[in-house]
Amino acid sequence: MKDKRVVFMGTPEFSLKVLESLIENTNVVLVVSQPDSYVGRHHELKYTPVKSLALEHNIEVFQPIKIKEDYQRILDVNPDIIVTCAYGQIIPKILLDTPKYKAINVHASLLPKLRGGSPLHKCLIDGYSETGITIMYMDVGMDSGDIIKQKSIKITDEDNVGTIHDKLSILGSELLIETLPSIFNGTNERIKQDESEVTFAYNIKREEERIDFNKTAREVFNQVRGLYPFPVGYTVINDEIVKICECKIGDKKSGLTSSISNLYNDGIGVMCSDKEIIITKLKPSGKKEMSARDYLNGKRNERLLGVKL
Numbered sequence: 135m136k137d138k139r140v141v142f143m144g145t146p147e148f149s150l151k152v153l154e155s156l157i158e159n160t161n162v163v164l165v166v167s168q169p170d171s172y173v174g175r176h177h178e179l180k181y182t183p184v185k186s187l188a189l190e191h192n193i194e195v196f197q198p199i200k201i202k203e204d205y206q207r208i209l210d211v212n213p214d215i216i217v218t219c220a221y222g223q224i225i226p227k228i229l230l231d232t233p234k235y236k237a238i239n240v241h242a243s244l245l246p247k248l249r250g251g252s253p254l255h256k257c258l259i260d261g262y263s264e265t266g267i268t269i270m271y272m273d274v275g276m277d278s279g280d281i282i283k284q285k286s287i288k289i290t291d292e293d294n295v296g297t298i299h300d301k302l303s304i305l306g307s308e309l310l311i312e313t314l315p316s317i318f319n320g321t322n323e324r325i326k327q328d329e330s331e332v333t334f335a336y337n338i339k340r341e342e343e344r345i346d347f348n349k350t351a352r353e354v355f356n357q358v359r360g361l362y363p364f365p366v367g368y369t370v371i372n373d374e375i376v377k378i379c380e381c382k383i384g385d386k387k388s389g390l391t392s393s394i395s396n397l398y399n400d401g402i403g404v405m406c407s408d409k410e411i412i413i414t415k416l417k418p419s420g421k422k423e424m425s426a427r428d429y430l431n432g433k434r435n436e437r438l439l440g441v442k443l
Contacts, residue, residue, distance in 0.1 A: 135160045135314060141213040141233075142166070143221040147183045148254075148299060151307035152219045152240050157191055159311050164211045166196045168222050202226045215317070218272065219306065222251075230272050235317055237272040240306045244268060244284055246327040248335040249277035254298050256335035257289060258360030261352070264288050265298065267306045269313045271324065281325040283313045294359040338365065345369045347392040347443050351383045351406040366417065369443045372436065377417040384410035394441045401426045404443060 142153050143166040156162050165188035173180045185195045198204035201223045208216070208229055216229060216237035230237045243253035245268040250256075257265040266286035273279040287301055316322035338361070345357055345367045358381050361367035366377045371394075382401070389395035389405035396403030401412035417423045430438075 135318065137161065138235075138314075138318060139163045139212060139214045141208055141211060141216045142184075142188075143216060143218040143225070144184045145182045145222050146220050148242070148303050148306075149184050149219040149221075150187055151303045152217070152310055153184060153187055155307040155311050156217060157193070160314070162188075162191075162193055163213065164196055164208065165193050166198070166201070166208060166221070169197045169199055201229075205229055216272075217310070224274075224276075225272060227274055230274070238282065238317065239270050239272050239277070239279070240310055241268045241270060241277055242302045242306065243335065244286055245270060245277060245281060246329065246332040248333055250335040251337045253335040254295050254302065255338055255360045257298065258293065258295065259357050260333075260360075261356050262289055265302070267302055267309050269309055278327060281327060282317065282322050283309060285309050291355075294362045296363045343367050345378055345443075347404050347406050347411070349407060351409045351411045354404075354406050354411045355381060355383055371438070371443065372441060375419045377423075378413055378415075379417060379423055380415035381411050381413045384412045386410040390440070390442075392443050394438050394443065397430060397439055399427060402430070402438070 138160050140156055140160045140162045141164045142156055142162055144153060145168040153165065165184060167182045167184045170179050170181050170185065172178065188195045196207045205226055205228065209232060213233045215233050215235040218225065218237065219240040225237065243257065244266045248256055264286045266284055268284045269282045271279040271282065285305060287305065313322065343361060343365055345354060347354060358367050358378050362379055366379065368375050368377045384403055386395060386403065387409045389410065391405050391407055393405055394402060395405040395410055398412065401414045403410045403412050414426050415423060416426060416429055418429065
């Protein structure tokens with residue numbers, strides 16, 4: 135496959151394994167990434183992860199502000215195929231149709247489930263038992279193109295966004311390289327998505343980051359791990375924003391919903407609609423992550439039991 139000219143389009147860390155595999159197995163002639171951003175108190179310009187990797191391999195990087203209006207450079211390099219993975223913009227039809235082998239996407243869900251930008255989070259928040267990678271042809275809709283190949287993994291109670299991110303990043307790179315030969319020789323499958331099975335994973339909104347203790351303990355457990363380690367869900371304790379990093383489902387089944395019901399040696403019990411959830415790791419505003427025990431040690435003189443969250 136080294137003779138195939140590839141344009142890769144991606145932005146975040148999730149895309150890196152895919153790009154690494156393409157560099158090793160094909161001829162990546164151009165990398166397209168979102169514009170760099172200014173971060174931190176000193177407002178320093180930070181390259182996207184994909185741009186940094188491309189420059190390490192002396193590959194040209196193209197960063198249009200709006201790909202729908204600025205795409206000629208991609209056409210100029212005459213790619214055989216365009217491969218995208220978490221790029222972050224809708225790609226114009228001319229780029230989907232022009233390459234000999236068209237444009238394909240590495241998507242982090244088992245389509246048609248979880249179309250959209252937050253499938254890593256939503257597979258956990260929505261309580262899925264499995265997720266996976268879909269290699270698909272791109273079309274003008276959002277993740278609605280024909281499926282080429284899929285591979286699944288089980289979701290366990292030990293998983294959070296970080297572990298799912300890492301597992302699917304590796305799986306995506308492996309499945310892509312496994313699938314590309316069939317695309318190039320024309321033997322790949324092309325399966326229409328079942329529109330009746332579609333679900334969506336729209337980008338997480340700020341209001342969705344607040345932990346809702348009025349839900350069941352299982353739903354709260356899923357919400358916490360579906361937001362950790364990024365962006366991290368939060369609650370408010372005595373007017374202080376506290377991020378919730380880890381929790382476990384308790385046994386207690388009575389108490390005032392959405393209130394602190396128990397203070398344990400290793401956790402803070404909060405009553406949900408059916409039973410207690412126990413917060414075991416958190417991050418107070420302006421401080422580092424800490425165990426619930428350390429947090430409670432610093433709050434000895436503050437009333438916590440019965441506080442409404």
